[in-house]
Amino acid sequence: MTANLLDYDLEGLAAYCEKLGEKRFRAVQLFRWIHQKGEQDFDRMSDLAKSLREKLKGHARVQPLVPVSEQASADGTIKWLFDVGGGNAIETVYIPEDDRATLCISSQAGCAVGCRFCSTGHQGFSRNLTTGEIVAQLWYAEHFLRRKLGTTERVISNVVMMGMGEPLQNYSALVPALKTMLDDHGYGLSRRRVTVSTSGMVKLIDRLAHDCPVALAVSLHAPNDDLRDNLVPLNRKHPLDELLDACSRYLAFAPRDFITFEYCMLDGVNDQPEHARELVQLVQHHGGHGIPCKFNLIPFNPFPESGLLRSPQHRVQAFAKILSDAGIVTTVRKTRGDDIAAACGQLAGDVKDRTRVGERIARQRTIMLKPVHDRQGDGST
Numbered sequence: 001m002t003a004n005l006l007d008y009d010l011e012g013l014a015a016y017c018e019k020l021g022e023k024r025f026r027a028v029q030l031f032r033w034i035h036q037k038g039e040q041d042f043d044r045m046s047d048l049a050k051s052l053r054e055k056l057k058g059h060a061r062v063q064p065l066v067p068v069s070e071q072a073s074a075d076g077t078i079k080w081l082f083d084v085g086g087g088n089a090i091e092t093v094y095i096p097e098d099d100r101a102t103l104c105i106s107s108q109a110g111c112a113v114g115c116r117f118c119s120t121g122h123q124g125f126s127r128n129l130t131t132g133e134i135v136a137q138l139w140y141a142e143h144f145l146r147r148k149l150g151t152t153e154r155v156i157s158n159v160v161m162m163g164m165g166e167p168l169q170n171y172s173a174l175v176p177a178l179k180t181m182l183d184d185h186g187y188g189l190s191r192r193r194v195t196v197s198t199s200g201m202v203k204l205i206d207r208l209a210h211d212c213p214v215a216l217a218v219s220l221h222a223p224n225d226d227l228r229d230n231l232v233p234l235n236r237k238h239p240l241d242e243l244l245d246a247c248s249r250y251l252a253f254a255p256r257d258f259i260t261f262e263y264c265m266l267d268g269v270n271d272q273p274e275h276a277r278e279l280v281q282l283v284q285h286h287g288g289h290g291i292p293c294k295f296n297l298i299p300f301n302p303f304p305e306s307g308l309l310r311s312p313q314h315r316v317q318a319f320a321k322i323l324s325d326a327g328i329v330t331t332v333r334k335t336r337g338d339d340i341a342a343a344c345g346q347l348a349g350d351v352k353d354r355t356r357v358g359e360r361i362a363r364q365r366t367i368m369l370k371p372v373h374d375r376q377g378d379g380s381t
């Protein structure tokens with residue numbers, strides 16, 4: 001089996017080159033060809049010694065992901081579906097904005113965490129992506145967009161690990177992928193512009209702080225353990241207190257001086273004023289000194305099987321106001337690409353569930369969370 005060079009960060013590629021009997025500095029040239037120029041064909045890597053090119057042809061390949069489909073939203077968002085074999089397909093979303101262009105990347109085919117409100121979670125879990133498959137999403141999107149826009153300049157300025165999967169559950173593949181994104185010889189993204197979003201894998205948050213401290217987003221979704229146990233099953237293992245301790249520790253290493261908390265607004269479930277007040281207490285008093293943080297409220301993006309509804313806009317605004325009045329910077333995430341099911345939590349790809357997580361969540365629908373108010377007469381967005 002030949003090696004897929006997208007599996008290596010620069011360190012890994014240098015070690016690989018040494019194994020081929022080549023000087024480590026050759027790896028820098030090779031890495032730049034692959035990631036900065038998007039080149040796959042060793043013969044076209046003109047400044048590489050011919051002997052190295054020949055060796056590579058025998059031993060290595062740059063294995064891209066091939067899109068099965070591409071959908072463009074009216075708002076400029078593009079979603080690609082990539083076949084990753086075995087009946088699994090994953091999704092990647094490009095979100096252009098005025099001052100940045102963000103790529104939302106998947107880390108797993110499916111997800112085993114099984115959050116109630118997430119389409120990926122409902123699909124169950126098939127397998128972790130390799131480093132090469134994580135990086136290939138950026139490799140493809142960046143070079144495809146450069147060609148499309150007719151530029152040699154970098155197009156993607158930000159990466160968020162917010163596609164399908166729980167990135168920290170695929171830790172060993174994630175870290176070299178992050179390093180490739182950050183490397184000046186790779187994509188040269190700053191640590192502040194690469195965000196790992198996690199549902200709260202406490203021990204791995206600590207490891208990330210040491211191995212590759214990029215920006216951290218934590219999916220909170222509830223102000224207390226009772227509610228969070230129900231929405232994010234991982235909470236039963238790592239309750240809020242532990243999770244917030246880990247956030248506090250991460251701050252000493254983080255590229256920004258705050259943690260972003262994501263909070264998906266579910267009609268009648270976690271969107272009441274008392275939830276907002278409880279959240280303020282939680283984050284401002286945790287550990288005696290509180291946690292410097294920002295809140296990103298995500299209006300729930302519905303999908304048919306969830307049995308949940310999006311909070312009406314006025315309630316999201318009222319919730320945001322309670323947080324901002326308490327001095328917490330709060331934004332409401334704009335929904336992008338929902339006409340092509342590319343918005344947060346709508347990514348489902350195609351997952352051959354091997355865990356029965358999907359089935360379990362489907363069963364849970366029958367023991368639905370009770371809305372805390374009557375939905376009748378409650379204006380909707």
Ligand code: SAH
Pocket residue numbers: 117118119161162163164165166167197198199218219262263264298299300301302303344345346
């Ligand atoms: N597994 C990671 C990252 C992927 S999900 C995590 O959970 O953080 C990225 C974000 O989308 C998370 O904050 C997640 O809670 C949110 N999300 C999931 N389903 C959603 C939905 N249906 N509507 C809105 N946001 C959703």
Ligand code: SF4
Pocket residue numbers: 111112113114115118119120121122163164165166199219
């Ligand atoms: Fe997995 Fe994140 Fe979806 Fe939860 S929200 S099921 S952790 S992808």
